[in-house]
Each structure stands twice: as C-alpha cells, then as structure tokens.
C-alpha cells in the first residue's frame with residue numbers, strides 16, 4: 135500500500151467534513167465497527183416521494199471511513215432513498231477514486247451499510 | 253547480538269520492522285527446520301505404531317513435553333498440549349470449573365483481560381448462574397489494595413482468572429503477590445494465569461507463582477501456531493474432566509464404557525499437532541540458548557530507546573515491551589496504514605480487549621509490541637513513520 139491512499143480529497147474531508155451534524159426527527163440508523171473502533175450514525179430527511187433532501191452523520195472513525203461517508207452523503211442528496219440502498223460497494227471505491235485492500239473496504243463501506251439499515 | 257539472522261523472514265524482507273509480537277512472534281530457522289524434519293523424515297502418528305518412525309515421533313513429542321515442563325519449572329505429567337492459550341483456558345472452564353463451581357459462586361477476573369480469559373468465564377457464568385467480579389484498574393496497574401480485595405473476594409469466590417502480562421498495556425502483574433493475597437482471604441480459590449504475553453519475555457516458574465493453572469501459546473514464543481500449553485497442578489488435573497473424548501485419551505474401551513488414560517494423555521484426545529509440539533520444544537531450546545539475561549537486556553534496551561525517542565510525537569502508555577500509542581487527530585487504523593508504508597508492522601484496534609479500552613476511554617489504539625530481534629533500527633523506522641503520520645494528519649492549529 136502506498137501513500138496514495140491519503141489523497142488530498144480524503145484528508146480534506148476527514149479534517150473538514152461537509153456533512154457532519156444531526157437532523158432532528160428524521161430517519162436514522164447507526165452502526166459500530168468495533169474491530170476498528172468506528173462508530174457512525176446517519177440522519178436522512180426525505181420528502182413524501184422518498185427523495186433525500188438532507189443527509190448528515192455523526193460519529194468517529196478512520197480517515198477512510200469518515201471521508202467515504204462524507205462524500206457519500208453529498209452524492210445521495212436528490213436521489214431516492216430506495217435507489218441509494220441498492221448502491222454497491224464498488225461505487226464507493228469509484229467515488230473515492232481508488233481501489234482498496236479488503237481491510238480498508240470495510241472502513242469505506244461503513245456509511246453505505248448504515249444507510250441500508252435506515 | 254545478531255538475532256535477526258536467525259529468522260528467515262528477514263532474508264525476504266531485510267528492512268522489516270516487525271512490531272506486532274503481541275499478536276504472534278516470527279519463527280526462527282531452527283524451529284522451522286525441526287518441524288520440517290518431522291514432516292519430511294518421520295511424520296508418523298504418536299503412541300501407536302510399533303515401527304521406527306512412529307517411535308521416533310512419540311519420542312520427539314514427549315521430549316517436547318519434557319522441555320516445556322523444564323522451561324516453566326513443572327513436571328512433564330502436568331503439561332497438557334492444547335491448541336493455544338484460548339483452548340487451554342477453555343479446558344479449565346469446561347473441564348474444571350464447570351464441574352466444580354455451582355450456582356451463586358463467584359469468579360474474579362481483572363479489568364485488563366484478553367477476551368480469551370474473559371469470554372469463557374462469561375459463558376460459564378451464564379450457563380451456571382455464576383457471578384463475575386472485576387479487579388479494577390488503577391492507571392495501567394491493577395488495584396490490589398487490601399480494601400479492594402476484601403470487597404471483592406469472599407467465601408463464594410471459587411475461581412480467579414488473571415493475565416500475567418497485559419497484551420495492551422504491557423503491565424506485568426505481580427501475580428505471585430496477588431495470588432498470595434486472595435488465597436489468604438479464601439484458600440479455596442483456584443487461580444488460572446494467562447501467561448500468553450509473559451513466557452517469551454521473562455523466566456516463569458509456575459510453582460513459584462502459586463497458581464493452579466497456567467496457560468500459554470507456542471506462537472507467541474517463537475514457536476508455531478496451533479500448539480499451546482496448559483499447566484495444571486497435579487491435584488487440579490485430577491479434578492479436571494477432559495473435553496475431547498475419543499481416540500488417544502483412553503486406556504480401555506468396551507461396549508459398556510471406557511477407562512481414561514492417565515494424566516496428561518486423557519486431555520489430549522485425537523491426534524495432536526505433533527509437528528507443532530516438536531517445534532515448540534525447539535522454540536524452548538531457542539529461548540534457552542539465547543539466555544534470559546541477553547533476551548531481557550536486548551528488550552530493555554529497545555524499549556528504553558523507544559521511550560526516549562517518542563518524546564512529544566505521540567502519547568504513549570504501557571510498561572516494558574508493550575506500548576500503545578494515542579495520536580490526536582489520527583485514527584489507529586490510519587496510523588497503522590501509514591506505518592505500513594515505511595515497513596513498520598503494528599497493530600490497530602482493540603487487541604481483543606474491548607472492556608479494557610472502554611476503561612481507558614478509547615475506541616481503539618495503536619499497539620507496538622517488541623520481541624528479542626527488535627533493535628534500535630526498528631525504533632528509528634517507527635519514529636520516522638510516526639513523524640509521517642503527524643505530517644499527514646495532525647493539524648497545526
């Protein structure tokens with residue numbers, strides 16, 4: 135594994151997440167990845183057609199998991215929640231612009247897994 | 253000492269800074285050779301064949317038992333080969349405690365146990381209605397003051413399970429003292445000591461510790477995986493029921509029933525990991541040939557150097573050969589990943605000690621654990637890697 139993992143976009147999103155926060159009285163779910171010590175809660179506000187209007191997250195974890203969820207939440211606003219739940223892990227990797235090792239895939243997919251529980 | 257040359261992995265990766273010895277140690281050439289010899293030259297089963305290579309296999313297997321016994325100051329008949337520390341502790345839980353403890357009895361453990369010395373007790377407690385109590389942490393040490401012990405230990409306390417060296421904090425618990433103190437309050441307490449992180453780093457004399465059972469793994473002391481040891485006091489082993497019934501552990505079987513083989517053989521049902529036991533015997537030789545004085549000196553020099561070099565680069569906790577690093581702004585996973593880019597292997601996570609991490613207020617940590625082949629060059633690589641982590645992650649505000 136080379137240094138490319140910590141590209142500017144990942145570090146930037148990790149240090150200054152755009153979608154960090156809570157939304158009251160909306161759909162939410164959480165999950166912990168105890169092995170790594172990651173904890174993530176996601177809030178999603180949808181309109182009456184199930185289209186995502188707003189999405190936020192709370193929690194802590196490694197740079198990969200946090201950056202991936204932050205980018206993912208950007209990506210999903212304006213889409214139907216039911217569609218988002220069908221997203222595949224590889225799409226996260228495409229979003230991050232890199233291939234991940236099996237251990238880091240778990241980190242990167244955490245956000246999507248939480249959304250699937252909503 | 254040129255110790256690295258004794259480990260073939262450094263021929264493949266000459267610059268490898270392997271600092272995850274708490275998870276498993278690397279294997280020296282002589283251990284690999286010894287196992288290779290078994291598999292190539294006399295890979296017969298033991299205690300069975302009346303032919304040369306089987307007799308040789310039996311002899312080597314039993315000679316490994318003798319070496320292990322001498323290594324920890326015990327009698328060969330008190331040495332049971334298992335698959336590892338976890339299996340050894342489970343044998344105590346299922347074979348001894350399940351039979352000898354009853355509803356309402358209490359088990360004392362410590363707040364720094366590896367899951368392998370906690371979960372078997374939690375499971376047994378659930379099954380039998382036992383209560384588990386925790387000897388608390390005070391900083392990185394156990395609080396063994398008289399008041400605390402008086403509050404925790406009583407006539408219902410039948411069992412104590414305690415780690416000798418913490419796999420997270422490196423804390424070397426004064427087990428001999430602790431055992432003396434608890435047995436003074438209740439002499440009937442049976443104590444099992446988890447020696448997984450101790451045996452490769454300090455001489456152990458089980459009789460001296462006053463324990464009833466002592467468990468450890470081969471793979472954390474330069475031996476192979478798949479082999480471990482449970483030592484038990486003779487009286488305790490006599491009270492212990494085997495968990496693996498079948499071939500190899502009986503003396504006579506009829507349609508009506510069976511008679512068990514003698515101790516320790518009755519606890520080794522099925523074909524054991526023969527080559528691995530023989531390899532473990534060789535690992536004992538390896539340690540004894542290096543000698544405790546040189547081993548300890550080398551390890552002390554390395555961790556002192558680390559303590560000196562770490563400075564303000566990261567927050568470091570731990571005693572002796574095991575340390576955890578906490579870096580503000582960088583998650584352990586990312587720390588380990590960046591260290592990997594400079595050839596440094598460390599562990600990130602909870603290291604099978606989740607309750608301990610909760611106590612420490614951490615979700616996870618980055619662990620450095622040393623062994624005899626580590627030297628200043630490994631520490632220098634680690635320090636270089638930590639500087640890199642700081643450069644990438646730590647905000648300058």
Ligand SMILES: Cc1ncc(COP(=O)(O)O)c(C=O)c1O
Nearest residue numbers: 336337338366368419446448469
């Ligand atoms: C203190 C301690 N106890 C028990 C174990 C379990 O050892 P094994 O996985 O070899 O059974 C370990 C190893 O991770 C350990 O460090």
